[in-house]
Amino acid sequence: MKPPVFDYLDPRTVDEVLDLLADQECDVAILAGGQSLVPLLNLRLARPDVVVDINRIAGLDQxxxxxxxxxxxxxxxxxxxxxxxxxxxxxxxxxxxxxxxxxxxxxxxxxxxxxxxxxxxxxxxxxxxxxxxxxxxxxxxxxxxxxxxxxxxxxxxxxxxxxxxxxxxxxxxRHAGFRFCFEEVSRRHGDFPFVGLCLGLRVANGVVVEARLAVCGVAERPVRLAGAESAFVGMPLPSDLAPVLDAASSEVEPPTDTHGSSSYRRALLRTLLRRAVARFDQGVQR
Ligand SMILES: Cc1cc2nc3c(=O)[nH]c(=O)nc-3n(C[C@H](O)[C@H](O)[C@H](O)COP(=O)(O)OP(=O)(O)OC[C@H]3O[C@@H](n4cnc5c(N)ncnc54)[C@H](O)[C@@H]3O)c2cc1C
Known part of the structure; x- marks a missing residue:
């Protein structure tokens, strides 16, 4: 498909971009890598008046x-x-x-x-x-x-x-003393995951002192699971993860769609948590 007609501008400074964005009269889309915007244009799901390409602005990639x-x-x-x-x-x-x-x-x-x-x-x-x-x-x-x-x-x-x-x-x-890892399940490598999670643990003397956990693919936005984080605290590693898994399961209401059911996604979340924690037992090596 071909995109709708739009004006294309490629300013060289951030201030020029901000002036263009300040124009309330027209719908402006910023073009960065274009890997999502261009398909959206071609499918006519995005119909901006102006596409502002920010690829020629120096210093925004530091x-x-x-x-x-x-x-x-x-x-x-x-x-x-x-x-x-x-x-x-x-x-x-x-x-x-x-x-x-x-x-x-x-x-x-x-x-x-x-x-x-x-x-x-x-x-x-x-x-x-x-x-x-x-x-x-x-x-x-x-x-x-x-x-x-x-x-x-x-x-x-x-x-x-x-x-x-x-x-x-x-x-x-930078969270001092934490180690983080990312786990996901997708149909093929490189596909968007059905479910993914980022887990960070701070462990002292073999016991979890603090945890940070966020999940994607289970809601309309990435969510932090505070209940599961609390359930981690005080837990020796390795350990029975049931309290953490149950807390995490109860905190999400994953959607059912063509990629998988809600219960499948909830089961994936439990599996991914087990995998992530097993990596901490091994020192979070890939
Ligand atoms: C085959 C394929 C597989 C993919 N698989 C994955 C995957 O597994 N996981 C994943 O996370 N992504 C995946 N993507 C998405 C890819 O990473 C997209 O490129 C990304 O989501 C958008 O980044 P972009 O730089 O290309 O942004 P663009 O497509 O240029 O822009 C995306 C949106 O962000 C806005 N925007 C961009 N930069 C700015 C800015 N600085 N300020 C304000 N607004 C801005 C744009 O206006 C647009 O609305 C996949 C894409 C393809 C084509």
């Missing part, structure tokens, strides 16, 4: 690591992040989850900002952002706004980003 956080520019390509030695060292769950997104050719174009703004409820990176408590950095001509990942993802393909805002970066805090 990665900055400090003692407390990792700031990743919205235009950083997944294939670059996947192999970024610094990131593999300080925030390995991000490259790990990226390795499960689509295929290398798609990761060559896909940007982290595009993946987060597209907000597919099955997508890996939004779940990682929620589990780690990431902060979205948004800019408009009115100024700068920061929003937690938990509030950013609202429902299917919908975020709290306002039409005049550009996501410029995402900030992942």
């Amino acid at each position: 990665v900055a690591v400090t003692d407390s956080a990792v700031l990743i520019g919205a235009m950083a390509r997944l294939s670059v992040l996947e192999h970024d030695g610094n990131l593999v060292e300080v925030l390995p769950v991000v490259p790990e989850a990226i390795g499960l997104v689509a295929h290398p050719q798609i990761r060559n174009r896909t940007t982290i900002g595009g993946s987060l703004c597209h907000a597919d409820p099955s997508a890996e990176l939004p779940a990682v952002a929620v589990a780690l408590g990431a902060t979205m950095h948004l800019r408009s001509s009115a100024g700068v706004r920061e929003q937690s990942a938990a509030e950013f993802f609202q429902t299917v393909f919908t975020t709290s980003r306002r039409p005049d805002e550009l996501l410029t970066a995402v900030e992942f805090p």
Whole structure:
């Protein structure tokens, strides 16, 4: 199919983008990696008046690591992040989850900002952002706004980003003492998962002291499972996971669709939790 008619602009600065987004008269779509937007245009599910291509703006793809956080520019390509030695060292769950997104050719174009703004409820990176408590950095001509990942993802393909805002970066805090991993089940490698989860545990003397858990594919947005996190606390490893599995199961009401039933997804969640915890028993090696 062919896309509807639209104007195409490729500004060179963030300020130019913000001026274009501030125009209330026209519907503007930002083009990042184009791996979701272009199919949406071709299927005529998106009909913007103007497509603003942000690929020629310098500096939006930088990665900055400090003692407390990792700031990743919205235009950083997944294939670059996947192999970024610094990131593999300080925030390995991000490259790990990226390795499960689509295929290398798609990761060559896909940007982290595009993946987060597209907000597919099955997508890996939004779940990682929620589990780690990431902060979205948004800019408009009115100024700068920061929003937690938990509030950013609202429902299917919908975020709290306002039409005049550009996501410029995402900030992942570094959780001292935690180790994180990502597990998912998909039909084929590179497909969106039926269910995926990002689990982080802080373990001291063989006992879980703190847990962070977010799941994708079980709701209209990535969800953090506070009940399961609480059930983890005080649990020796290895251990009978029944309290955690039961808490997690009771916290979700997964959808039934053509890919699987609600009960199948709930069973997957239990299986994935077992797999993830087994990795902690082995020191979270891949
Ligand atoms: C075959 C195939 C398999 C895939 N498998 C997976 C998978 O397993 N897991 C997964 O998570 N994804 C998967 N994807 C989706 C892919 O990762 C998309 O590219 C991604 O969701 C969007 O990133 P993008 O950079 O291409 O954004 P685009 O397609 O350019 O944009 C997506 C949306 O975000 C908006 N946007 C982009 N950047 C910004 C910004 N900086 N500020 C504000 N708004 C912005 C755009 O306007 C648009 O609405 C797959 C895609 C394909 C084609």
